[in-house]
Amino acid sequence: MPPYSLRWGIIATGSISSEFARDLLVDPATRGVSDISHNISAVGSRSVASAQKFINSLSSASPSEGWKWGVENGKLEGIRACGSYKEVYDDPNVDVIYVSTPPSAHHQNVRDALLAGKHVLCEKPFTFDLEELDELIAIAKDKNLFLMEAVWTRFHPLAAEVAKVINSGKLGKPQRFSADFSMDWKPDNEPASHRMLDPALGGGSLLDMGPYPSVWAMLLVQQNPHNRDQDPQVLFSHQTLYERTQIDLNSRWLVQWKDLCQGLLLSDLSAFGQREATAVLQCEEGDLLSHYPPYKAETFSIIPRPDRFAGSITQKTTHHHPIAQGNNGLSYEADEVARCLRDGKIESEKMPWAESRIVQGWFDVVRKQGPTPLANVKGTAGQ
Numbered sequence: 001m002p003p004y005s006l007r008w009g010i011i012a013t014g015s016i017s018s019e020f021a022r023d024l025l026v027d028p029a030t031r032g033v034s035d036i037s038h039n040i041s042a043v044g045s046r047s048v049a050s051a052q053k054f055i056n057s058l059s060s061a062s063p064s065e066g067w068k069w070g071v072e073n074g075k076l077e078g079i080r081a082c083g084s085y086k087e088v089y090d091d092p093n094v095d096v097i098y099v100s101t102p103p104s105a106h107h108q109n110v111r112d113a114l115l116a117g118k119h120v121l122c123e124k125p126f127t128f129d130l131e132e133l134d135e136l137i138a139i140a141k142d143k144n145l146f147l148m149e150a151v152w153t154r155f156h157p158l159a160a161e162v163a164k165v166i167n168s169g170k171l172g173k174p175q176r177f178s179a180d181f182s183m184d185w186k187p188d189n190e191p192a193s194h195r196m197l198d199p200a201l202g203g204g205s206l207l208d209m210g211p212y213p214s215v216w217a218m219l220l221v222q223q224n225p226h227n228r229d230q231d232p233q234v235l236f237s238h239q240t241l242y243e244r245t246q247i248d249l250n251s252r253w254l255v256q257w258k259d260l261c262q263g264l265l266l267s268d269l270s271a272f273g274q275r276e277a278t279a280v281l282q283c284e285e286g287d288l289l290s291h292y293p294p295y296k297a298e299t300f301s302i303i304p305r306p307d308r309f310a311g312s313i314t315q316k317t318t319h320h321h322p323i324a325q326g327n328n329g330l331s332y333e334a335d336e337v338a339r340c341l342r343d344g345k346i347e348s349e350k351m352p353w354a355e356s357r358i359v360q361g362w363f364d365v366v367r368k369q370g371p372t373p374l375a376n377v378k379g380t381a382g383q
């Protein structure tokens with residue numbers, strides 16, 4: 001049977017769009033995939049020159065670059081450069097839109113794409129607030145269209161292996177959890193207009209980096225067979241204000257899974273995270289540690305508890321599950337979108353709306369309790 005072939009439209013020509021587009025063009029066989037094929041039919045930008053530049057850069061891949069395969073195998077055939085996002089939504093040769101604009105624009109872009117009848121994969125954070133997300137889910141349901149948050153980490157080889165450990169039960173009942181995405185990004189060296197520093201674009205550590213400790217909260221605790229709490233709540237939070245641009249320099253929030261455990265989640269633009277313990281699940285029999293970076297972890301360890309409190313795990317083991325060579329790691333989520341569409345699904349079981357809603361709800365609580373001007377801002381739902 002020939003592979004299921006999906007035609008992508010890409011919205012915005014920023015940095016992650018470029019990585020994503022390249023991954024669409026990598027030979028799926030490099031990651032052991034034979035049932036899916038990706039094509040890029042249109043690229044939309046606020047400027048047609050930028051869309052054309054983006055396409056030119058894709059087309060001119062050098063022989064050593066992984067995505068050269070797609071260029072040589074017709075995966076860009078007929079691609080259009082569009083000077084507006086709307087032209088891409090309206091393109092009959094596009095099946096699905098990848099949205100990678102700044103967070104403050106996601107709701108409007110996704111809504112426009114859905115209302116034009118297109119399926120959507122939208123970058124994290126899904127939206128600015130939960131009300132926006134609920135509106136998008138309602139439209140997707142109403143129009144029977146696929147919608148997913150692009151949390152690429154969930155589809156990486158390591159995530160599947162971690163799930164096997166969690167589901168095996170060998171770690172026992174969780175007792176405590178922590179997860180972190182922190183980087184020494186040196187914000188003072190960046191212009192105030194950078195999207196990470198501009199509150200009007202949804203800047204700050206919470207919305208940009210918060211999705212990653214949240215990935216691990218979902219994979220290690222929410223989906224843990226011991227968990228019964230479908231609505232884990234934030235007990236308290238703290239944000240540090242970055243005076244120069246009024247975004248949060250860091251955020252910390254404590255989540256309670258009823259009758260199970262608590263978890264501390266951290267994001268930070270001014271300090272490094274720990275190399276071998278970016279996410280930590282401590283359980284009755286032993287601990288699981290996922291290594292840095294939390295967005296693209298390739299190694300995890302299982303380690304015994306201290307001697308005095310020893311559980312059944314007695315030896316440290318380290319497990320390495322790399323991203324396939326030549327891929328940036330974004331191809332896996334694209335394959336999931338294609339498989340869902342092929343199978344007539346409007347929601348991914350691996351990245352369900354319910355889990356995006358939990359995380360978006362946490363962000364709302366932390367943001368509203370924080371000192372930044374975003375605390376009092378409402379999203380664009382209903383507008």
Ligand SMILES: NC(=O)c1ccc[n+]([C@@H]2O[C@H](COP(=O)([O-])OP(=O)(O)OC[C@H]3O[C@@H](n4cnc5c(N)ncnc54)[C@H](OP(=O)(O)O)[C@@H]3O)[C@@H](O)[C@H]2O)c1
Pocket residue numbers: 012013014015016017044045046047050051100101102103105123124125150152195201207208295
């Ligand atoms: N999955 C990941 O690993 C990952 C990594 C980085 C970022 N992200 C997420 O992806 C999204 C985009 O991030 P990025 O790093 O690619 O950002 P970026 O490089 O700043 O690109 C954003 C693009 O959005 C478009 N845009 C539309 N309205 C804009 C406005 N008012 N101001 C600035 N740009 C505007 C621009 O494209 P045009 O000029 O072509 O319209 C711009 O190039 C964010 O939600 C971010 O959190 C995900």
